[in-house]
Amino acid sequence: MSNLSTKKLRGCLNPRYLKNPIITGTFFLTAAGIVTKFIGFFYRIFLSRTFHEESLGVFGLLGPVMMLVHAVCAAGIQNAITRFVAASKKDKSAEAYGYLFTGITISIFLSGAMAYLIFHHAPYIAIQFIGERRCIPLLHICALSFPLAALHSCINGFFYGLKRAAIPAWSMIIEQSCRVVTVYILCRLSVESGLNISLSYICVGLLAGEFASALFSCFMLTIRPEKTEFSIRKSISLNKGKSIVSLALPISLNRICISFISSVETIQLPKMLVASGLSASNALSLYGVFSGMAIPLIMFPSAFTGSVASLLLPSVSEAQAQGNDQRIRKTIYLTMGFCLLLGVCCFLFFFTFADFLGELLFGSNIAASQIRALSFVCPFLYMSGTLCSILHGLGKTGITFLFNVSSILLRLFFVLFVVPKIGFSGYIYGTLCSQIFLDLLIILALRHYLLYDKK
Numbered sequence: 506m507s508n509l510s511t512k513k514l515r516g517c518l519n520p521r522y523l524k525n526p527i528i529t530g531t532f533f534l535t536a537a538g539i540v541t542k543f544i545g546f547f548y549r550i551f552l553s554r555t556f557h558e559e560s561l562g563v564f565g566l567l568g569p570v571m572m573l574v575h576a577v578c579a580a581g582i583q584n585a586i587t588r589f590v591a592a593s594k595k596d597k598s599a600e601a602y603g604y605l606f607t608g609i610t611i612s613i614f615l616s617g618a619m620a621y622l623i624f625h626h627a628p629y630i631a632i633q634f635i636g637e638r639r640c641i642p643l644l645h646i647c648a649l650s651f652p653l654a655a656l657h658s659c660i661n662g663f664f665y666g667l668k669r670a671a672i673p674a675w676s677m678i679i680e681q682s683c684r685v686v687t688v689y690i691l692c693r694l695s696v697e698s699g700l701n702i703s704l705s706y707i708c709v710g711l712l713a714g715e716f717a718s719a720l721f722s723c724f725m726l727t728i729r730p731e732k733t734e735f736s737i738r739k740s741i742s743l744n745k746g747k748s749i750v751s752l753a754l755p756i757s758l759n760r761i762c763i764s765f766i767s768s769v770e771t772i773q774l775p776k777m778l779v780a781s782g783l784s785a786s787n788a789l790s791l792y793g794v795f796s797g798m799a800i801p802l803i804m805f806p807s808a809f810t811g812s813v814a815s816l817l818l819p820s821v822s823e824a825q826a827q828g829n830d831q832r833i834r835k836t837i838y839l840t841m842g843f844c845l846l847l848g849v850c851c852f853l854f855f856f857t858f859a860d861f862l863g864e865l866l867f868g869s870n871i872a873a874s875q876i877r878a879l880s881f882v883c884p885f886l887y888m889s890g891t892l893c894s895i896l897h898g899l900g901k902t903g904i905t906f907l908f909n910v911s912s913i914l915l916r917l918f919f920v921l922f923v924v925p926k927i928g929f930s931g932y933i934y935g936t937l938c939s940q941i942f943l944d945l946l947i948i949l950a951l952r953h954y955l956l957y958d959k960k
Contacts, residue, residue: 537674541681542805546866548685549801552707553867555692559786560704562775562793563639567647567708569768570630574623576760578616579655581753582608583662584897588752588822589745590666605663607745609656616655624648636772639704646708653715660722672725676718684714756897759906766913770920774932780925791871791929798867799875803883806851810844810887817891821898833899834954840891848884855880878933885940892947904950912943 552561586608593601623630627644631637657680661673688710695702771792778788817840824832855862855876863873896905919935948955 537677539809541677544678544681544685545801546805548681548688549797550866551685551689553798553869555702556704558790558793558797558869560793561797562789562791563637564643564704564707565793565796566635566637566640566771567643568796569764569771570623570635570644571647572767573761573764574616574619574651575654575658576757576764578619578651579612579658580760581755581757582612582655582749583658584756584902585749585753586659586662587666588898588900589748590663591668591822592826593666601663601666603742603745604749605659607741608662608749609659610741611746611749612655612659613652616651620648620651623651634768634772642705643708646705646712650712650715653712653719657715657719657722660726663726672722676722679721680714680718682714683717684710687713752900752902755902755906759902759909762906762910763913766910766917770913770917773917774920774924777920777924778929781928783928794867794869794871795875795929798863798869798872799879802862802866802872802876803851803855803879803886806847806883806887807890809847810891817894817898821895822900825899830954833895837892837895837951837954840895841888844888844891845884848887851883851887852880855883875929875933878930879936882933882937882940885937885944889940889943889947892944892951896947896950901950905947908943908946908950911946912939915939915942 586604589604590601593604623644627641627648631640631644657676661676664670664672688706691706691709692702775785775788775792778791779785783791817836821833821836824836859877859880860873863869863876893905893909916935916939919931919938923931923935
């Protein structure tokens with residue numbers, strides 16, 4: 506009897522599921538996400554106390570441009586590399602490296618072209634597209650980071666496919682740490698030298714973070730536990746390139762459309778706020794509080810959901826390749842339950858302590874009101890990212906593309922027609938409605954796995 510109890514105790518202390526790569530990978534990515542989010546919190550607090558709200562609004566205008574470049578150069582390619590590497594046979598690791606280097610070649614070419622265009626046409630983009638002249642030097646610096654970001658995104662996709670999530674996790678921490686330290690040192694040196702603190706320091710920090718993470722990723726790539734003989738030049742093939750592009754194109758189009766519509770949204774939101782009765786300076790400051798304070802705080806729990814989403818894609822792809830619908834079904838239910846529980850808890854927390862968080866972290870009443878309003882979005886916001894990753898793992902990238910575009914178009918409708926009438930609260934309503942709409946569409950697309958229990 507005692508031996509039986511001992512065996513049961515050992516089984517509880519050393520459960521089999523802890524050896525599952527998706528569990529261990531989620532642990533590493535979640536831990537890294539929490540660390541980077543905490544670093545990002547202090548970084549946002551530092552920025553809010555160093556730069557004016559309007560300056561943060563100017564920097565926030567660069568967000569859609571960065572999203573657009575990432576969509577073109579890396580987003581779809583990273584997901585494609587993850588999917589093909591996960592599907593590669595373990596006894597053919599050279600095939601996985603072939604997909605990696607083929608993807609890197611495509612991504613570096615695209616990112617180099619985008620960097621050249623944005624660097625040399627920064628004045629036109631800043632004045633005509635963004636509508637803010639102060640973005641010109643910021644675009645010049647950010648353009649230099651595009652090839653580095655594309656390189657480390659591809660390598661991260663490779664390690665996700667191998668279910669070695671610890672390396673991308675460390676890459677996240679290194680990138681965020683170098684970014685924060687660089688900005689802090691530049692600001693400190695400027696204060697000690699009696700110089701004005703420039704907004705471009707934030708972009709220099711971004712460049713330093715991308716360089717450090719790319720360097721780390723390349724170094725880890727050279728450390729191969731398996732002895733695989735292959736030539737980088739020979740591993741790059743046209744057939745692999747076609748496969749990557751065919752899978753990456755719908756995802757990239759998805760991100761490009763979202764980035765483009767987000768750009769329109771970002772540019773039009775301050776204008777619509779002015780139409781609602783605010784001055785141009787107050788409108789930009791309000792957007793600066795939203796993009797630099799409230800949203801980063803609301804997105805903090807995405808450290809959990811983001812790590813899960815990154816590892817769901819290869820896991821679901823593997824289950825689909827094996828024809829294991831039961832495993833896919835369980836994954837969907839567990840994901841929905843986890844995200845819904847997390848979202849409800851975060852809603853209660855942010856809604857209850859919005860005033861305390863706004864004053865303590867940012868010293869802003871506006872931030873407090875925005876945090877409380879955005880708390881209603883939490884249950885739907887955290888669920889959509891993970892469910893989209895499941896759709897990508899099932900190969901339904903085209904459907905995901907249509908769903909995301911429909912959702913963001915709904916939000917843009919609120920920006921153009923509701924915000925001028927009722928102010929910034931119209932944007933909050935649009936964000937909430939668009940997230941609910943997106944989740945419903947995804948659940949309908951997954952109803953085959955939700956309704957039928959196939960043995």
